Amino acid sequence: MKPKVSIVVPIYNVAPYLERCLDSLTSQTLEELEIIAVNDGSTDGSGELLDRYAAKDKRIVAIHQPNGGVSAARNRGIRSATADYIGFVDPDDWTEREMYAELYHTALAERADIVMCTYIREFGTHGKEKRFPLPEKVSYENEEVQAKLLRRLVGPLQDEIASPEYLDAWGTVWSKLYKTSLIRDHQVEFIDLHVVGTNEDSLFNIHAVYHARKFVFLNKPYYHYWRVNSGSVTSGYKPDLKDKWFELYGFIERFVEEKRLPPEFRQALNNRICLNTLGLGLNTISAGNKAPALTKLRRLRGILNDGRIRQSFKQFESASCSVIWRLFYGCARFRWALGFYCMLLAIDWLRRTVK
Template sequence: MKPLVSIIVPIYNVEKYISRCFSSLMSQTLKDIEIIAVNDGSTDRSLSILKILAEKDRRIKIIDKNNGGVSSARNEGLRNASGAYIGFVDPDDWVDSRMYESLSQIAEEEKADIVMCSYIREFGTHSKEKDFNLPEKVTFNNEEVKSKILRRLVGPINEEIAKPEFLDAWGTVWSKIYKSEIIQNNHLTFKDLQEIGSNEDSLFNIEAVYHAKSFVFVNEPFYHYWRANNQSETSGYKPNLMDKWFMLYQYIENFLDQHRLEKEFYVALNNRICINTLGLGLNTISQHNKSSTRIKMKKIEEFLNNQRIKGSFKQFDLSRFSIVWRIFFYLAKVRSVVGFYFTLIGIETLRKTLR
């Protein structure tokens, strides 16, 4: 008999976190689940820990494969998922015991193709809930799914621009469950991070949401997102991030062209490109980048003078920002390398002290 929910967990060298993650999955109030653990060529004790856990709980299915990255692991999980709904969990995170019962119940009641919850960021010493500033439950149907959710996944417009930290808050796959047929019927897969650098979640969701006729947001933080893992995919220095993000933008633009979406979708992508100068800058000044200050500034000068980025800033509305962000993005717009660099240093310092 097929399970109600398949939960896919990509695993690579996370022996410190596996027990915490799987304990939260094994103790779900919804018992009708399968847990697909995709070991992506781990070289630590991850696989042996998985085998011990699988002996305790037959719902755990282990797939052992050569290392190919998180997208490859998730895609392998998708090929083996048999549930009516599919969810994703990262192995250094954990979930509330009611998460999958609550989300699947809402999906069944609302006949929803995708259900999303909010989440809590876990920093080791403290926690912070992501505040979406929305009611307890919001339902989007038919064209609303495209105009509200799909467009937001592409990028922010109007007042949304004022909060750069929300750029990809809607784009995570681990905060959602998907009706399996949405994924399977449309042959949805994750793009390789070696090609696009990051945001494989958002790109996957852009395609999934396009094919969805109903989307429900539940304002309960069922998911715990661990931010203290320095070895995760989202930490570290990526030397070719700009080139990879341009490939990401090209995928999004091709998608917009293919489906002949409205002008505001292109404005949203334009705004994403501008706001992503923050990510490019923080990546450049990362402590993991051992280059000199002079070389870091040269890298910043390179991407601020890129024709695509310069063109995007010509149409970028700075009036929506608070004074601090307005100054920051103005420095990017006028290509003030020194000012941009030292503002980044200040932002990075604040991130560490206020997070």
């Protein structure tokens, strides 16, 4: 029987979490699944664990390859998929049992190219739902997809700037189900994280959404995003993150120019650069960075004095931000590194501890 949904799981040294992930997928209420698990050169026993699961459940397709990174593993999964729809799950995360049934049946009923749900961020001791201020279901069609979603993936405008914590909430691939033909016909692929550092999801979605005719958003948290794994590609200290993010901005800028998108897309990218000083700052002060506090402060000062960032802040409008965010981005705009550092420490503490 042909599967209805192919789920791509890139695996690299996640043995403590992998069973939880695979159990959540094999217990889906939508049983007609193909679980394409790509072991990307694991050395911790993840590959052996995967093979044991594949021997018990024929829906699991175990692929073993030399380590090439999460993007290479996902691209291999895309090439191997046989279903009409593709989803992505990270191996340290898990899903609600009804997730893929809900996304799949919505895609069919709405004739949607992409369907998205919301998620819960899991911190080990507690979970925090990522709440989107939208109705239970929202559909975007034709021009709306580019005007409202594609532009939002490039960056925020106006009132959206007031919530910098939502900058990339729309850009995750694991919260979505894609029509396979959309991905393959337009040769949409993931770019190597060694090039862009993070946000390969958002870049992938920018290309996918550009070609989508209909996008449906379900305001229900079916996905669990594990934030505790320090070995995750989205965790830990990345000393070259700023340079890689400027490579990311270059990809987005060229895309906007090649597709001749409206001027507001350029302003949206400019706002992204400003808001991303939060991510650059949190990366700099992260526990994975063992440098002394004074060294971290000097690095923050270097970020705030970068010419591209300074130029972006000249056009940045923070009027719609709350007082706290205006103060935070005011520190960045006027390059007050010490105030910026202190506020980063407070933000980091709040996001990890407040339930």
